Structures are given as structure tokens and as C-alpha cells.
Amino acid sequence: MKTRIFVTLKNGVLDPQGKAIHHAIEGLGFSGVQDVRAGRLIEIEHEPGLSKADLESMCTKLLANMVIENFEIEQA
Amino acid sequence: MRAAVIQFPGSNCDRDMAVAIRDITGADTSLVWHRESVLPTGLDLIAIPGGFSYGDYLRSGAMAARSPVMQAVIAAAGRGVPVLGVCNGFQILTEAGLLPGALMRNAGIRFVCRTVGLTVENSQSMFTSGYSAGEKIHIPVAHHDGNFFADDATLDRLEGEGRIAFRYAEPVNGSARNIAGVLNDAGNVLGMMPHPERMIEAIQGGSDGRRLFEGLIREIA
Numbered sequence: 001m002k003t004r005i006f007v008t009l010k011n012g013v014l015d016p017q018g019k020a021i022h023h024a025i026e027g028l029g030f031s032g033v034q035d036v037r038a039g040r041l042i043e044i045e046h047e048p049g050l051s052k053a054d055l056e057s058m059c060t061k062l063l064a065n066m067v068i069e070n071f072e073i074e075q076a
Numbered sequence: 077m078r079a080a081v082i083q084f085p086g087s088n089c090d091r092d093m094a095v096a097i098r099d100i101t102g103a104d105t106s107l108v109w110h111r112e113s114v115l116p117t118g119l120d121l122i123a124i125p126g127g128f129s130y131g132d133y134l135r136s137g138a139m140a141a142r143s144p145v146m147q148a149v150i151a152a153a154g155r156g157v158p159v160l161g162v163c164n165g166f167q168i169l170t171e172a173g174l175l176p177g178a179l180m181r182n183a184g185i186r187f188v189c190r191t192v193g194l195t196v197e198n199s200q201s202m203f204t205s206g207y208s209a210g211e212k213i214h215i216p217v218a219h220h221d222g223n224f225f226a227d228d229a230t231l232d233r234l235e236g237e238g239r240i241a242f243r244y245a246e247p248v249n250g251s252a253r254n255i256a257g258v259l260n261d262a263g264n265v266l267g268m269m270p271h272p273e274r275m276i277e278a279i280q281g282g283s284d285g286r287r288l289f290e291g292l293i294r295e296i297a
Binding site: 013014016017020061062063065067068 | 134135138142170171176177178180181182183184185223225226250
């Protein structure tokens with residue numbers, strides 16, 4: 001079984017990488033892009049019995065830094 | 077006096093730190109590997125050195141903060157043992173929850189490697205008693221993720237409690253309120269991005285970092 005975990009910066013936290021990507025997109029001649037935020041996708045292969053609580057615990061203990069990031073768990 | 081410098085895979089300022097501590101304070105200084113779960117007994121100082129522990133995978137300092145030795149460091153910090161984290165060490169201390177906030181990618185995206193001016197904000201702490209409040213000193217930085225972030229309430233609290241040890245004299249990496257180093261609430265844990273251990277004698281271009289260690293030994297002794 002596969003679970004996807006999306007880690008994103010909280011609203012209000014500046015994202016220098018997103019900004020740089022935004023500049024690069026504009027540099028390629030694309031217009032109309034208003035904002036870019038960069039995050040991280042973590043795919044976890046696991047046994048079906050792994051609980052949502054354990055996945056959440058992995059996120060808060062390691063995968064996301066709760067000072068600056070949020071996470072979303074997407075189970076296939 | 078006894079000191080330990082923690083080594084992680086990817087630490088690269090561990091020996092510089094050990095030399096600085098040994099030469100300036102005369103402490104019996106040992107290098108402790110991150111897999112250890114017990115620290116040497118009777119430590120008067122623990123240093124978490126700079127480098128790129130675990131290749132900065134996931135987030136700078138994230139993996140190192142969860143390594144076995146850090147449980148022992150957290151326990152020692154709780155007992156009041158002084159803990160100094162420099163650069164990657166600062167990142168590890170925030171990831172381990174010993175210090176507030178987080179260190180994000182530099183606002184300018186680029187790695188910054190140069191000597192910067194710092195203002196000593198608090199000269200009352202055990203780490204900064206070798207300086208005068210408001211004094212301007214010069215210490216090198218070398219980091220990609222030194223952009224200190226904390227929410228406004230936390231920043232206000234840090235300011236109010238005198239827990240900002242050093243501030244950049246001018247913007248370096250986008251750090252909130254130009255913060256370069258912060259103390260924990262008990263004052264026995266300091267995290268800073270600049271490298272005092274790289275500025276301890278004239279041949280390195282200056283010795284402003286030396287007084288951090290000199291002040292520390294006076295406080296500990």
C-alpha cells in the first residue's frame with residue numbers, strides 16, 4: 001500500500017525557493033503565473049495495517065517541521 | 077573542565093570546534109559519535125558543530141536531531157549543561173526542539189560564505205559575557221540555510237526575554253529581525269549561525285570568536 005505525504009510551507013512563511021522558481025518560469029517567457037510555492041512529496045510504501053495515527057505521528061515527529069510546515073496525508 | 081563535541085556523518089567543523097575549545101579553555105575535549113546514547117560523565121560543555129549532517133537530507137539538521145546522542149544532549153541541556161550549536165549545530169538544536177524557530181533557505185537562495193558584522197545583543201549570558209552589549213564583532217558565516225524564522229509572538233518573546241544573543245549588523249540571509257544567534261529560556265543553550273571557532277587567532281583574520289570561549293570558561297569555572 002502506498003501513501004503520499006505532501007509537506008508544504010505554512011501560509012505567511014516566505015518561500016525563497018518558490019520565488020526563484022517563479023523568476024525562472026518568467027525567464028522562460030511564460031506569463032500569467034502569480035505565485036509559486038515549493039513543497040515536498042514523500043511516498044511511503046507500507047503494510048495495509050499501518051494506522052493513520054502512526055502516519056500522522058511520522059509527520060509531526062520527522063517529515064514536517066511544524067514550526068514552518070503543514071502536511072497532508074493522501075492514502076491511495 | 078570537560079567538553080564533548082558531537083560528530084554526525086557530514087559534520088565538518090568538529091575538529092575546528094574541538095581545537096578551539098581545547099586551546100582556549102584547556103578542557104579535556106572528546107569527540108562523541110552520533111550513535112552513542114550516553115555522553116561522557118561530568119561534562120561542562122557540549123558543542124554541536126557545523127557541517128552538513130546527513131547531507132542536509134529532508135531539512136538541515138532534521139536527521140541529526142533524531143539520532144541517539146541527541147536524546148542524551150536534550151537530557152543534559154535539561155540538567156543545565158551548557159550546549160553550544162554553531163551553524164548546522166544551530167539547525168540541529170532547533171530541529172531537536174531545544175531552541176525555538178527554524179532555519180530556512182537563505183532569502184537570496186545562494187550559499188553565503190564571508191565574514192559578517194554582528195552586534196552583541198545580550199552580554200549577560202554565559203556564552204556572551206566576554207563581550208559588551210551593543211559591541212560590534214566580526215565572525216564568518218558559511219551556510220545555505222541560515223534564514224531564521226519564528227512567528228511574531230515568538231520573536232517578541234525572544235526580544236523581551238533578552239534571548240537574542242547576536243544580530244547581523246546588516247541583512248545576510250533574510251533572518252527575521254536579523255537574528256544570528258538565540259538562547260533557550262534557561263540561558264544554557266545557544267545556537268548561532270556564525271562560526272566563532274573560525275575566528276580565534278590573528279592568522280584567521282581576527283579573534284572575535286575567541287572571547288565567546290573565554291567568557292564561557294569564566295562562567296563555568
